[in-house]
Amino acid sequence: MKLYDGGKILIGLVVFLAFVLFPFYNNIGKVNAKPEPKTDTPEIQEWEKVNGKKECVESKEFMQREHMQLLNNWRDAVVRDMYRVYVSKSSGKQFNMSLQNGCLHCHSNKKKFCDQCHNYMAVKPFCFDCHIQPLEKEENKS
Amino acid sequence: MSLDRRQFLKIAGISSILGFGASVASATHTIWEKGLEPPQIEPNKDGLIAKRWAMVVDMSKFKTDEDIKMVTNACHQTHNVPDFRNPDGTVDEKFEIKWIWQEPYERTFPGAENQFMSEHIKGMPFLVFCNHCDNPPCVRVCPTKATFKLSNGVTMQDEHRCIGCRFCMAACPYGSRSFNWTDPRKAINAATENKAYPTRTKGVVEKCTFCTERLQFGKMPACVEAAPKGAMFFGDIEDPNSEVRKIVSSQLTIRRKPELGTGPAVYYVIGGSDHA
Numbered sequence: 425m426k427l428y429d430g431g432k433i434l435i436g437l438v439v440f441l442a443f444v445l446f447p448f449y450n451n452i453g454k455v456n457a458k459p460e461p462k463t464d465t466p467e468i469q470e471w472e473k474v475n476g477k478k479e480c481v482e483s484k485e486f487m488q489r490e491h492m493q494l495l496n497n498w499r500d501a502v503v504r505d506m507y508r509v510y511v512s513k514s515s516g517k518q519f520n521m522s523l524q525n526g527c528l529h530c531h532s533n534k535k536k537f538c539d540q541c542h543n544y545m546a547v548k549p550f551c552f553d554c555h556i557q558p559l560e561k562e563e564n565k566s
Numbered sequence: 567m568s569l570d571r572r573q574f575l576k577i578a579g580i581s582s583i584l585g586f587g588a589s590v591a592s593a594t595h596t597i598w599e600k601g602l603e604p605p606q607i608e609p610n611k612d613g614l615i616a617k618r619w620a621m622v623v624d625m626s627k628f629k630t631d632e633d634i635k636m637v638t639n640a641c642h643q644t645h646n647v648p649d650f651r652n653p654d655g656t657v658d659e660k661f662e663i664k665w666i667w668q669e670p671y672e673r674t675f676p677g678a679e680n681q682f683m684s685e686h687i688k689g690m691p692f693l694v695f696c697n698h699c700d701n702p703p704c705v706r707v708c709p710t711k712a713t714f715k716l717s718n719g720v721t722m723q724d725e726h727r728c729i730g731c732r733f734c735m736a737a738c739p740y741g742s743r744s745f746n747w748t749d750p751r752k753a754i755n756a757a758t759e760n761k762a763y764p765t766r767t768k769g770v771v772e773k774c775t776f777c778t779e780r781l782q783f784g785k786m787p788a789c790v791e792a793a794p795k796g797a798m799f800f801g802d803i804e805d806p807n808s809e810v811r812k813i814v815s816s817q818l819t820i821r822r823k824p825e826l827g828t829g830p831a832v833y834y835v836i837g838g839s840d841h842a
Binding site: 490493497498499500501503504505506507508509510511513518521524525550553554555556558 | 597598601602604605606607608609610611613646714716717718722724725726759761762763764765766767778782783
């Protein structure tokens, strides 16, 4: 078998691979900090004291995986169908279906909770273009 | 049976599309196929319910400009309505967002002016806001169903769905809708904003919602609470014992442009007698 223009092809291949694999070898050895959403706000600690454990609307695994769909469904239920109360499948407790007055009441640390994973995954939900995020302690001090 | 290359590729292609599509669909949509349904979601127990919400505004009870300002401020404060101003302090009409505002008589009730009518009434400012029509033109033209009727008669606006096409603004004969030409947060004071209610964003249309979010927690609309005594009434017009129904069925009330067939649900009392 004879490779016509072998030199050019091989150089081209090397250049191509260097280009395509750039993100991989550029990141070798760099440690990407894993996202660690914090659930230690005063509100959550208060909840833990009263209820004996940390718990969200649904189980942690469910919330990690499905919170976006849950929020979308809450949105439609509240805005379009006038429901306000969510009954948890896992605990049977009732929750106010509200981002600003529900979720963010406990998770008052958007930067250390929402943004942790969203930045890591480079997703940019536009919830907070409209919904007002809580004032965070760090911001208060500075 | 032998397959040639072309047949093999066709079969392989179709079966991989079907198989892949089905597995993705079944993995992501099993839980959320239907959305949320009762009994997993409930209305709030303290919420006020009605067959048809309606408002009565008695203009004679607004004695001063302050009375009107109190009402508009209460609304705009509650709903984080931006206040765009020109450098000289006047309202910037290009960016103005209107939930509740004032209009002169001839723009409130056009066609109802008489040649010799009272100068007082002609010069009075009238409080106007969304009429929450029975047959709202804004809902008919909305291409995304971002604006729609709730079962209690309120014409509601779903900002999540609004694409900012402004068809509804062209359709509304009352000018009740405003477009966010720019980020409204620029003109909202972050220190005094209502943290329990969202703002809007650039590129959506907004308007009065009859305080749907307050009704659901058992509270009257913000304007009604802030109005002078006996100036604004809110209730179920389908309920014969409600205050609004009693006023509307006992004396002359007028509505804005009823001849258009939109069926507005805001009734105005112009005269001066007491009925509270």
